[in-house]
Amino acid sequence: xxxxxxxxxxxxxxxxxTLVALELMSxxxxxxxxxxxxxxxxxxSLITEILCLRLMNRQFTADDLTCTSDALIIxxxxxxxxxxxxxxxxxxFAVVAAKNVxxxxxxxxxxxxxAAYIFMLTSWEKKLLLYPQPHMRTGIFDEPEGLVNSVxxxxxTTGKMNYTDFELLMGNFSGPAGSVSxxxxxxxxxxxxxxxxxxxxxxLGTITGTAFLSYIVPASPTAExxxxxxxxxxxxxAVYIISDRRIAPKKEYYAFFYGLFIAVFSYxxxxxxxxxxxxxxxxxxxxxxxxxxxxxxxKIELAHIEASETAAENFSAVDTTVIExxxxxxxxxxxx
Amino acid sequence: MxxxxxxxxxxxxxxxxxxxxxxxxxxVIICGDTLKNAAALVYAFSAITFLSVLISSFVxxxxxxTVKVIIYAIISSLVxxxxxxxxxxxxxxxVERIGIYFPLLAVNSLIIFRSEAELYKLPKxxxxxxxxxxxxxxxxxxxxTGFIRELFAYGTINGRIVDVSTxxxxxxQPFGGFIFLGLFCGLYRWIRxxxxxxxxxxxxxxxxxxx
Numbered sequence: 001x002x003x004x005x006x007x008x009x010x011x012x013x014x015x016x017x018t019l020v021a022l023e024l025m026s027x028x029x030x031x032x033x034x035x036x037x038x039x040x041x042x043x044x045s046l047i048t049e050i051l052c053l054r055l056m057n058r059q060f061t062a063d064d065l066t067c068t069s070d071a072l073i074i075x076x077x078x079x080x081x082x083x084x085x086x087x088x089x090x091x092x093f094a095v096v097a098a099k100n101v102x103x104x105x106x107x108x109x110x111x112x113x114x115a116a117y118i119f120m121l122t123s124w125e126k127k128l129l130l131y132p133q134p135h136m137r138t139g140i141f142d143e144p145e146g147l148v149n150s151v152x153x154x155x156x157t158t159g160k161m162n163y164t165d166f167e168l169l170m171g172n173f174s175g176p177a178g179s180v181s182x183x184x185x186x187x188x189x190x191x192x193x194x195x196x197x198x199x200x201x202x203x204l205g206t207i208t209g210t211a212f213l214s215y216i217v218p219a220s221p222t223a224e225x226x227x228x229x230x231x232x233x234x235x236x237x238a239v240y241i242i243s244d245r246r247i248a249p250k251k252e253y254y255a256f257f258y259g260l261f262i263a264v265f266s267y268x269x270x271x272x273x274x275x276x277x278x279x280x281x282x283x284x285x286x287x288x289x290x291x292x293x294x295x296x297x298x299k300i301e302l303a304h305i306e307a308s309e310t311a312a313e314n315f316s317a318v319d320t321t322v323i324e325x326x327x328x329x330x331x332x333x334x335x336x
Numbered sequence: 337m338x339x340x341x342x343x344x345x346x347x348x349x350x351x352x353x354x355x356x357x358x359x360x361x362x363x364v365i366i367c368g369d370t371l372k373n374a375a376a377l378v379y380a381f382s383a384i385t386f387l388s389v390l391i392s393s394f395v396x397x398x399x400x401x402t403v404k405v406i407i408y409a410i411i412s413s414l415v416x417x418x419x420x421x422x423x424x425x426x427x428x429x430x431v432e433r434i435g436i437y438f439p440l441l442a443v444n445s446l447i448i449f450r451s452e453a454e455l456y457k458l459p460k461x462x463x464x465x466x467x468x469x470x471x472x473x474x475x476x477x478x479x480x481t482g483f484i485r486e487l488f489a490y491g492t493i494n495g496r497i498v499d500v501s502t503x504x505x506x507x508x509q510p511f512g513g514f515i516f517l518g519l520f521c522g523l524y525r526w527i528r529x530x531x532x533x534x535x536x537x538x539x540x541x542x543x544x545x546x547x
Contacts, residue, residue, distance in 0.1 A: 055526075085501060089502065097518075122509060123504045123507070
């Protein structure tokens with residue numbers, strides 16, 4: 001197994017561990033249904049990925065298991081009571097239209113999970129943006145009842161937050177199944193950054209941009225910076241979508257600005273339109289920026305290689321002339 | 337002889353103007369979300385293209401390319417006027433629903449470019465047959481797209497409700513049309529490559545046995 005392949009698998013494993021932790025928190029608040037939803041997403045993604053690879057005459061390897069982490073991200077961005085059919089369609093869309101159409105896991109240009117989320121948003125907005133209250137259990141095959149708007153929606157439209165800091169930290173408020181567990185997200189982010197599984201630059205850029213703008217232009221007189229992070233899936237998107245190593249620029253310096261721009265644009269959209277979870281939409285819209293920066297990185301790398309090669313050639317040329325001169329000198333002295 | 341015959345009929349499957357050459361894709365993507373829209377577009381495209389190409393084929397070949405293209409555009413614009421009147425009679429509301437894509441059909445690339453590059457080089461009767469098959473190819477794609485998108489996006493077929501449990505509204509939108517047409521093209525090219533490789537295999541076997 002090559003070093004890069006091993007690294008890729010370890011990254012997938014680390015991300016899966018943090019996602020499973022979020023899934024467990026979701027199970028604690030919403031019951032077994034959220035686990036079943038996650039299972040459905042993983043199963044559909046896996047089957048679709050195998051079929052796509054078959055059609056492309058490729059073999060399914062352990063590296064292709066990354067589709068399961070994307071599936072779990074999709075499941076955690078939905079309400080725990082989401083229709084299984086819709087979740088399945090979203091996963092098929094993510095694997096087929098957002099990933100394999102572009103050439104598979106090595107040619108990903110935007111997060112398949114984010115693309116699937118936007119697809120769901122355009123097709124089933126009402127079902128996607130109505131959430132169950134925490135501790136309100138819905139049976140595995142029951143129709144959900146008593147759904148409410150998310151805290152993000154209330155905060156975006158009224159600027160009010162009626163939850164204590166402890167409740168916010170523990171994720172005890174209505175919202176997407178996995179993106180409300182702020183404490184788990186913070187722990188997951190720290191772990192993934194320390195193990196270099198996600199782009200630290202992109203993550204810090206997103207956080208810095210959001211914090212800076214929410215300090216300079218608060219959403220309302222009562223708004224506080226911490227509320228900006230817990231609402232609109234900002235923290236979740238910062239960890240699992242924007243900082244995804246497959247998409248973010250390689251160098252942390254460039255990745256920082258990539259994250260910063262996404263944060264600034266999404267904050268402006270939330271502020272002006274009140275659009276829920278705008279950061280996910282903006283992350284997909286910023287695909288050309290990411291691709292452009294990556295191209296720039298490649299050009300800089302090539303220029304460095306060329307420069308070092310010409311330097312080495314010049315050095316060897318100087319070296320040979322010095323050796324020739326010294327040879328001539330020794331010949332002269334011997335003649336004398 | 338067989339090759340010549342198949343090249344004339346290839347417009348419907350083998351050399352489909354939408355799936356193979358990606359011509360006239362914008363009406364398919366933007367307006368092909370229902371069977372009603374698709375039928376109106378099929379009528380407009382077929383009538384405008386057939387009449388325009390047929391009339392334009394009498395334009396003297398000696399003229400320069402630029403002048404000829406301008407004349408083709410003028411002819412198709414003139415043909416567009418009665419076609420629109422008829423559309424308002426037979427497909428009420430369709431012209432408004434389709435919007436700018438309806439008049440844009442008058443300057444579609446089959447009339448302006450493909451006719452000059454390919455059709456006018458053929459004898460008249462072969463040209464007409466080939467043109468009809470090109471038009472039928474577009475019609476088939478348009479109707480298939482309209483049918484599938486309407487079924488999955490609205491859960492209806494020609495306005496009649498069908499039992500579709502989870503309608504995908506996104507499929508009715510332009511981005512859904514793009515994705516659908518992209519996947520359709522991919523499927524078409526995949527099937528075509530299989531057919532071509534099988535034909536070559538058969539030809540290869542025949543050569544070996546002939547030797």
